[in-house]
Amino acid sequence: MGNLTATRPLKPWTAPTATDPVAATLRLPGSKSMTARALVLGALANGPSTLAGPLRARDTELMAAGLRGMGAHMSISDDERWLVRPHRLVGPAHVDVGLAGTVMRFVPPVAGLADGRISFDGDPHARTRPLGPLIGALRSLGVRIDVAGPGSLPLTVLGVGRVTGGEVVIDASASSQLVSGLLLAAPRFDRGVVVRHVGPPVPSAPHLRMTVQMLRAAGAAVDDTVPDVWTVEPGPLTGRGWQIEPDLSGAVPFFAAALVTGGEVTLKGWPHSSAQPLERLRELLQLMGGEVTLSTEGLTVRGTGTVHGLDADLSDVSELTPALTALAMLADSPSRFTGVAHIRGHETDRIAALAREFTALGADLTESHDGLHIRPRPLRGGTFRTYADHRMAHAAAVAGLAVPGIELDDVACTSKTMPEFPALWSAMVTGKS
Numbered sequence: 001m002g003n004l005t006a007t008r009p010l011k012p013w014t015a016p017t018a019t020d021p022v023a024a025t026l027r028l029p030g031s032k033s034m035t036a037r038a039l040v041l042g043a044l045a046n047g048p049s050t051l052a053g054p055l056r057a058r059d060t061e062l063m064a065a066g067l068r069g070m071g072a073h074m075s076i077s078d079d080e081r082w083l084v085r086p087h088r089l090v091g092p093a094h095v096d097v098g099l100a101g102t103v104m105r106f107v108p109p110v111a112g113l114a115d116g117r118i119s120f121d122g123d124p125h126a127r128t129r130p131l132g133p134l135i136g137a138l139r140s141l142g143v144r145i146d147v148a149g150p151g152s153l154p155l156t157v158l159g160v161g162r163v164t165g166g167e168v169v170i171d172a173s174a175s176s177q178l179v180s181g182l183l184l185a186a187p188r189f190d191r192g193v194v195v196r197h198v199g200p201p202v203p204s205a206p207h208l209r210m211t212v213q214m215l216r217a218a219g220a221a222v223d224d225t226v227p228d229v230w231t232v233e234p235g236p237l238t239g240r241g242w243q244i245e246p247d248l249s250g251a252v253p254f255f256a257a258a259l260v261t262g263g264e265v266t267l268k269g270w271p272h273s274s275a276q277p278l279e280r281l282r283e284l285l286q287l288m289g290g291e292v293t294l295s296t297e298g299l300t301v302r303g304t305g306t307v308h309g310l311d312a313d314l315s316d317v318s319e320l321t322p323a324l325t326a327l328a329m330l331a332d333s334p335s336r337f338t339g340v341a342h343i344r345g346h347e348t349d350r351i352a353a354l355a356r357e358f359t360a361l362g363a364d365l366t367e368s369h370d371g372l373h374i375r376p377r378p379l380r381g382g383t384f385r386t387y388a389d390h391r392m393a394h395a396a397a398v399a400g401l402a403v404p405g406i407e408l409d410d411v412a413c414t415s416k417t418m419p420e421f422p423a424l425w426s427a428m429v430t431g432k433s
């Protein structure tokens with residue numbers, strides 16, 4: 001079970017209960033995943049890049065700081081538009097990964113291209129998140145890495161300014177980010193890369209598609225036609241303008257609020273063609289009783305106030321498990337979620353944490369090795385521990401719409417991907433959005 005970061009004060013928060021159907025039109029921050037990729041690709045490109053509508057949150061600020069520490073120029077003071085100017089990457093430097101999977105998996109391959117020592121460490125729980133397969137893969141691609149512990153953080157990359165690259169076999173069943181990290185830096189490796197996954201399925205396929213799509217948009221030649229094999233040719237990455245989409249995963253708790261209260265939530269600025277898995281989300285929300293429409297206004301989710309349970313393999317949208325679990329607890333029938341064993345290695349062991357915290361509030365839910373079985377029954381208020389996990393906070397907020405008195409021990413953990421979450425949530429519930 002993950003521990004709280006010792007470095008910031010906890011912020012207790014009572015989740016507001018909805019007395020009326022929510023009716024909100026929201027403009028949410030940019031996608032964490034797109035912002036992270038655009039920063040990495042920008043730092044490795046042969047000219048400047050801009051990010052329009054980036055996410056300003058702990059994870060993306062740490063990403064920018066880490067790349068800046070190695071020499072890339074990052075102008076991120078303007079909330080609407082960030083500018084990345086690549087520069088020769090050099091050490092010594094230290095990268096604080098916080099609790100960000102993107103930083104701990106995307107930056108070490110970049111550090112291999114730097115000239116000098118680049119050390120990495122993060123929050124206490126970051127040291128337990130899976131990293132061993134990436135370390136092994138980088139070593140076999142020619143990168144020297146000193147690891148103090150058993151295959152995780154802290155570590156030091158002893159960069160020599162170039163990475164040989166070539167073929168590598170990896171078990172990426174613990175996180176798609178282990179593959180994404182290798183692919184994003186691979187155009188700059190002497191021989192590019194061929195990554196072969198061997199092991200249980202790689203989760204989060206849409207995130208891998210986003211990696212491939214953004215690499216191609218930056219000029220890389222990528223072949224992903226063979227299942228579980230990704231080939232990236234060596235070649236230049238071009239600087240470009242990135243339009244960052246609103247964060248779909250961050251929007252899900254707000255959409256869940258429409259279902260729980262029988263209300264309506266519109267996310268403004270949703271693009272007509274997206275790198276995020278809208279169709280899968282639409283399917284899940286519709287099965288749970290919502291209606292999802294896309295118009296010039298934005299992406300709208302409507303609910304009736306009745307939520308249905310469902311059986312679903314969530315491996316492709318695993319980061320939504322906490323919010324969907326909260327929704328399932330308020331449903332009119334049981335739910336079974338499977339395919340998400342790897343979320344035990346997310347910001348906390350999410351399967352165990354959801355089961356423990358909601359059981360303490362009277363819920364009937366049981367863990368399996370790869371998911372949760374939820375049998376709805378009335379919940380009561382009480383303390384809810386978030387374990388420094390933003391999506392645990394989202395789950396508690398969704399349950400709190402229907403259950404008075406759910407007190408989060410710390411809502412500040414939402415700053416990982418959306419510092420404005422408590423304010424936006426309260427405004428939605430009180431009708432001030």
Ligand SMILES: O=C(O)C1=C[C@@H](OP(=O)(O)O)[C@@H](O)[C@H](O)C1
Pocket residue numbers: 032033034036101102174175176177180203204207318319342
């Ligand atoms: O590449 C990315 O941006 C992400 C990939 C996924 O990681 P996992 O494959 O570890 O679930 C997802 O859960 C995470 O929030 C973001």
Ligand SMILES: C=C(OP(=O)(O)O)C(=O)O
Pocket residue numbers: 099100101102319346347391417
């Ligand atoms: C799993 C998540 O984050 P990370 O990028 O730190 O893995 C998440 O945001 O749900």
